Amino acid sequence: MAFRPLLSRTLGLTQTLTHSHNLSQLRGLQTFSLPDLSYDYGALEPAISGEIMQLHHQKHHQAYITNYNKALEQLEDAIAKGDSSSVVKLQSAIKFNGGGHINHSIFWKNLSPVSEGGGEPPHGSLGWAIDTHFGSMEVLVQKINAEGAALQGSGWVWLGLDKESKKLVVDTTANQDPLVTKGANLVPLLGIDVWEHAYYLQYKNVRPDYLKNIWKVINWKYASQVYGKECP
Amino acid sequence: MGSCCYSPSPSSSHLLVTDFFSWGFKSSKLPFLQQKRRFDRSQRASKICGYHGLRTPPYKLDALEPYMSLKTLEMHWGGHHRNYVEGLNKQLEKNDILYGFTMDELVKVTYNNGNPLPEFNNAAQVWNHDFFWESMQPGGGDMPKLGVLQQIEKDFGSFTNFREKFVEAALTLFGSGWVWLVLKKEEKRLAVIKTSNGICPLVWDDIPIISLDMWEHAYYLDYKNDKGKYVNVFMNHLVSWNAAMARMARAEAFVNLGEPKIPIA
Numbered sequence: 001m002a003f004r005p006l007l008s009r010t011l012g013l014t015q016t017l018t019h020s021h022n023l024s025q026l027r028g029l030q031t032f033s034l035p036d037l038s039y040d041y042g043a044l045e046p047a048i049s050g051e052i053m054q055l056h057h058q059k060h061h062q063a064y065i066t067n068y069n070k071a072l073e074q075l076e077d078a079i080a081k082g083d084s085s086s087v088v089k090l091q092s093a094i095k096f097n098g099g100g101h102i103n104h105s106i107f108w109k110n111l112s113p114v115s116e117g118g119g120e121p122p123h124g125s126l127g128w129a130i131d132t133h134f135g136s137m138e139v140l141v142q143k144i145n146a147e148g149a150a151l152q153g154s155g156w157v158w159l160g161l162d163k164e165s166k167k168l169v170v171d172t173t174a175n176q177d178p179l180v181t182k183g184a185n186l187v188p189l190l191g192i193d194v195w196e197h198a199y200y201l202q203y204k205n206v207r208p209d210y211l212k213n214i215w216k217v218i219n220w221k222y223a224s225q226v227y228g229k230e231c232p
Numbered sequence: 233m234g235s236c237c238y239s240p241s242p243s244s245s246h247l248l249v250t251d252f253f254s255w256g257f258k259s260s261k262l263p264f265l266q267q268k269r270r271f272d273r274s275q276r277a278s279k280i281c282g283y284h285g286l287r288t289p290p291y292k293l294d295a296l297e298p299y300m301s302l303k304t305l306e307m308h309w310g311g312h313h314r315n316y317v318e319g320l321n322k323q324l325e326k327n328d329i330l331y332g333f334t335m336d337e338l339v340k341v342t343y344n345n346g347n348p349l350p351e352f353n354n355a356a357q358v359w360n361h362d363f364f365w366e367s368m369q370p371g372g373g374d375m376p377k378l379g380v381l382q383q384i385e386k387d388f389g390s391f392t393n394f395r396e397k398f399v400e401a402a403l404t405l406f407g408s409g410w411v412w413l414v415l416k417k418e419e420k421r422l423a424v425i426k427t428s429n430g431i432c433p434l435v436w437d438d439i440p441i442i443s444l445d446m447w448e449h450a451y452y453l454d455y456k457n458d459k460g461k462y463v464n465v466f467m468n469h470l471v472s473w474n475a476a477m478a479r480m481a482r483a484e485a486f487v488n489l490g491e492p493k494i495p496i497a
Contacts, residue, residue, distance in 0.1 A: 059457045096406045152353055153408040153429035154448070175407035196408075196448035197457060205311045205449060 029076050031069045034062050035105055043113035047213045049202045057108070060197055064100030064176070071097055099176035103156055106191050112219035122220035126189070126227040133168045143170050145211040148194045159190040159223070161230055187230055189223040283324045283331065284358065286317045289365035296370055299469045304453045312449055313361040320354035327351065335359045336434060343435040356430040360410060360443065363432075367442050369472035376473040380441075380480050383489065387422040394424070395467055398444075401426045402463040405446050413442040413476070415483045439483040441476050 037057060042050035071093040078086035112118040121127060121137050134140040140159070147170060148157035155174045162169055163185040171182050179188040192214060199210035289309060294302040324330055330338060330351060339359050342352035375391055376384060388394035394413075401424050402411045409428040416423050416438050425433060426446075433440050444466055451462035 055456055063457070092406065155407075196452060200449060200452045201456075204307055205315070 029072060031072065032065050032101060034058075034065055035108065037108050039111075039113050039116065043115075044111055044118070044217045047217045048111070048199075052197075052199065052201050055201075056104075056193075056198060061101070061104040064097045064104065067093065068097035068101050095181075096176050099178045099181075102178045103176055103191055103193070106188055107193055109222045110190050110192075110219055111214075111217050112221070114217065116219075117221055118217035118219055119215060120220060122224045124224055124228070125231060126220070126224040129168055129227070129231070140170070141215055144192065145208065147172050148192055148211050149208045151194050154195040157192050157194055158186075158188050160186040160188050161227060163187055163230055166231055187226065189226050190218065283321050284317055284335065286314050287362050287365075289368075291370055296368060296470060299454075299465045300368070301454050304450070307453065308445075308449060309361070309365065313358070316354045316357040316361065320351065320358055323351045323354060335362070339432055339434050353430050356432045356435075359434070360430060360432055360445070363440060364410075364443050364445050366475050367444070367472055368466075368470040369474065371469075372472045373467060373469040374473070376476060378477070380473060380476050383422055383480065394422075397424045399460075399463050399467065402444060402446055403459055408447040411444045411446055412440050414438040414440050415480070415487055417487050420487055420489055439479070439486065441479050441483070442471060444471075 034057070037053075040050075041053040041057070044050075044053060071090050075087060075090045075094065077083075078090065122130065127137075130137055130140055134143065144157055144159060151157065151172050151174075153174065155172055155177075156179075157172045158170065158179045160169050160171060160179050160183075161167070162183065165185075168189075169183075169186065171179065171186070173179060173182055179186045179191070192211065194207060194211075199207065203210040203213075286309075289305070293305040293309065296305065330341070333341060335355065335358065338351070338355040342349040342355050344352070375381065381391065384391055384394050388397065398411060398413065405411065405426050405428075407428060409426055409431075411424065411426045412433050414423055414425055414433045415421070422441070423438075425438075427433065444463065446459070451459065455462040455465075
């Protein structure tokens, strides 16, 4: 009989212990970490300099992830406390930093060194779809470059697939908005970062040159894969 | 009211020496151009007429070293700012209605109450950059004095608090934009605000006192992604409180900041 209260007291103690450590893991909050690139920072030269790749990956993308995790933790807290005004206030930070993480994760996969097929145009169903929807690869590239150059401020230019209509679309998003904010059915195949940090050190203010050269390292294999999954 | 510029230097809608040769027939008063004009008539007919000029900053381009490098000034002023001016002039060429507006008026009119016309972006960015260069000076930073300091202490509690708010606004801006110290007309007080892309507080009828460009091109060459360092350097070494004082003095003509002095009978 004397044991029971002792047992329940120790159980109570371990409960409080697990509550103070790993609280978020206990409740299942997933945090995010910087994905590795499958190529060296310098492997995309001369289209994109190694200096830019390193800064872009290690500083910018990492910052989005850090702030995204922070915002998610704060959101979890606010939800648990039923603090609606904090929940709503955090939405913009989540959209910005979460979007930054999503977009850059896709971006790294959209690029590959020339030696690994970067720049090679897509064969198969995606290539055919591009010719059907845009006429030719050149027309698509021109369209994307024009929209990318005309974007005011910071943002992304995308080649996306409308899941429902199975049509390819070219669209832009502002700041770090993911493509899905432009249409719930849009799946990003290819995204080009036109924030100044993506090209300034190398191309200065000549964004059109950056857009012209980035095609040499675009990884169409990844875009084809994503396309193939949605349009088998 | 709209034609009152917030700067002591000549209005940028006047002919500048540097834009001499980009003017077409509008400069008929200049005798030594006449000979050239006769030969160039057919070519000149299609040339752009410069409505607005690229105003030079009130200091040499390397005067802000080491806090803002010559390279940045050359790129930022000579590249970005110049492109906005030339883009604006190209647009104005096709637009009779907007011809003859001053920069202030252009910004407000093209903002079109939130539904901006295509000229807005260029007009606002030209205005913003003119204002920005004049918001800085070599040997800047330190603290404001006299009336500006008094008003800051009245509206923010202390200069330190204002500085914190300003830096925080700069670091929490999403995307490209600007941070401003403005005098709010309605509320008759100073405030720190941030705007996206090219938006300028003029469109809300507020009076800008100081601005900081937070577009990446403003700091990337010098500080890469270290925004915090850039903003602190601006506050410590670049911001021109002299310009702020001049602007405040002018603003007081439009906003009554004083307590009413009712004489005791």
